[in-house]
Amino acid sequence: MSATTATLPAMGRLPLRLVLWGAVLVLALIPLLNQLPESSALHVGDFIVTVTGKWITYAILALAIDLAWGYTGILSLGHGAFFALGGYAMGMHLMRLIGPRGAYGHPVLPDFMVFLGYPSLPWYWLGFDMFPYAFFMALFIPGLLALIVGYLAFRSRITGVYLSILTQALTYALMLAFFRNDMGFGGNNGFTDFKELLGMALNTPLARAVLFYASLVALVGSYWVCQRISVSKLGRVLVAIRDAESRVRFLGYSTTQVKLFVFVLSAVLAGLAGALYVPQVGIINPGEFSPGNSIEAVIWVAVGGRGTLIGAVVGAFSVNALKTWLTTAAPDLWLFALGGLFVAVTLFLPKGLVGLFRKAEK
Amino acid sequence: MTSSTILYLDDVSVVFDGFRALNNLSLFVDQGELRAIIGPNGAGKTTMMDVITGKTRPSAGTVKFRDADLTQLDEAAIATMGIGRKFQKPTVFDALTVFENLELALKAPRGPWACLRWVLGGEARGRIETTLEEIGLTARAHDRAAILSHGQRQWLEIGMLLMQDPELLLVDEPVAGMTDQETEHTAALLRRIAGTRSVVVVEHDLEFVRALDCKVTVLCEGSVLSEGDIDHVQNDPKVVEVYLGR
Ligand SMILES: Nc1ncnc2c1ncn2[C@@H]1O[C@H](COP(=O)(O)OP(=O)(O)OP(=O)(O)O)[C@@H](O)[C@H]1O
Ligand SMILES: [Mg+2]
16 A cells, blocks of 8 residues: 555565656667668658657646646545646647638638637636646646636535535536537537647648657656555545545544645646647547546546556556557457456455555565 | 632523523532533533633523623634633544544644744644644554544543643533543543633533542533532432432
8 A cells, every 4th residue: 555655665666666767767768769761670650659658648637637636635526627637728729820821821710710700709718828828828727627617516515425416517517518519629629730739730740759758758747746645644644534524524634624635736747748749649629628638638547557556557568558558459348448447446456556566566 | 609610501591482591590619629410411511612612692690701892703712711621422523533633622822823823843843742642542643533433432532622821611412422431531621621711511420420520510401400519419308309309
């Protein structure tokens, strides 16, 4: 358990730390190997770079979910919404940067707005041409939404399955809203056909490498933040809330406040992941809000091992690797495989893949 | 209410689906007082503690700690005001070690940010070690609470109560599952704490209550049946009839 590793002497943690840095190093090699000539045996294709970069953002989302669920017991089935909102904020920036290069050649308005007859840019699109503002909004909007929803839910002591249903409904409602053309977010087509970011043309090896490394740095940073929390007294308060929330209240902790802190931080991390995801995959549409996405992300964490940070990361990578392989090898099987995996893990591996190794260590 | 009254319950009623768990209960506890509460099962003893600690809202009546109206505050606010509670069914945090359980209970700023920045200083460590000694769990300090025996969990809960350094301690059935020797130790500990703190103890074990050597309140069907020293209540015909005589 995380809580006990926190108090063990550093001895037991050193190999883990080495393994982690080793994994980061291996990942960091991928864009470099992509630069090798194609004839080289070590060359990796563009596809691998993009797909691994995408998984890295998924790993950040998994960490965010693990902090809320694995540590604090807040099972959100709507974290995909925070991810998607971060993605949309970045998508708005990318749309603004298209400028006059759109199909309609309008100097300011994105294609879909010209098509829908918008006379001018809606007020909430203002400022998104500036990267710092767009990046800030990618974190701020998910955080603000989590603050509002979390405040209402935690204050009314909505927990457990009720909270899960509430968050699931939230992402579903947002999906329906984003499907509407009059919302000003491109309706069911969402945003795509991005051209550039921070002065780099997208779809070039340089942009791919930069986005990949930015994601990797964000993953290491998110891991570090979650790790600091998990070894602090706050981390022990979270575990205590997960296991016996009312008892924590009688010790004088405002569990509402603590849960709100975690939920908002978790939403901000999810937003960060979404913001890094969109320029790499080149598209964002309301499908990202679909309830299934949020559930899938929870399954990554369950498979890897909830309540351990490494488990969340391992789960995100392994389940998505399986998905990438299976959706090409046998696309019809994927949903069955995902469901089967979840059932198998719940029944036989309650501590996930990481639990297997922990057991072997003893 | 005199100026030395620290806890003040007046005409308190709690109704669950038409059943009166507390029935116009009035009870006053002085600063530094040690008070024992006895009464048959279902008399409302635990419910009374629930009302004081904000778990249950009374249907009617006044509940005050000093000048604060406890019926308007939540559990966390009441706890930080200086009311600590030991539960009848010991609830400790299984995933944490004995030491960590005590550290969590230790009186310190409770906000998320303060907890994140918390560093265990020498003084805090000293207090935890003293408490570990007091509750006889020094050797188990780094064991997870999950593997403690029932009696040890009782002790850990008492330890957590001490760590909070409350002004009023509510102790629900502390000696259930303890050996005779441990029971004596607990009585001595509570007597020592009283004086600087106020302590309210609920217990069925009359030997233990006698050892506490304090004023005893007998609850029955949600209200006070009798009050006085242990000999007085034990000889009160009303008490004999409903409780001791059975
Ligand atoms: N939440 C609740 N809902 C309904 N009835 C309740 C609730 N809590 C307590 N009661 C009832 O109120 C009565 C008083 O219960 P309480 O737990 O206060 O008794 P007690 O004096 O502590 O008994 P014991 O000695 O068994 O611990 C009991 O009949 C109990 O069933
Ligand atoms: Mg009771």
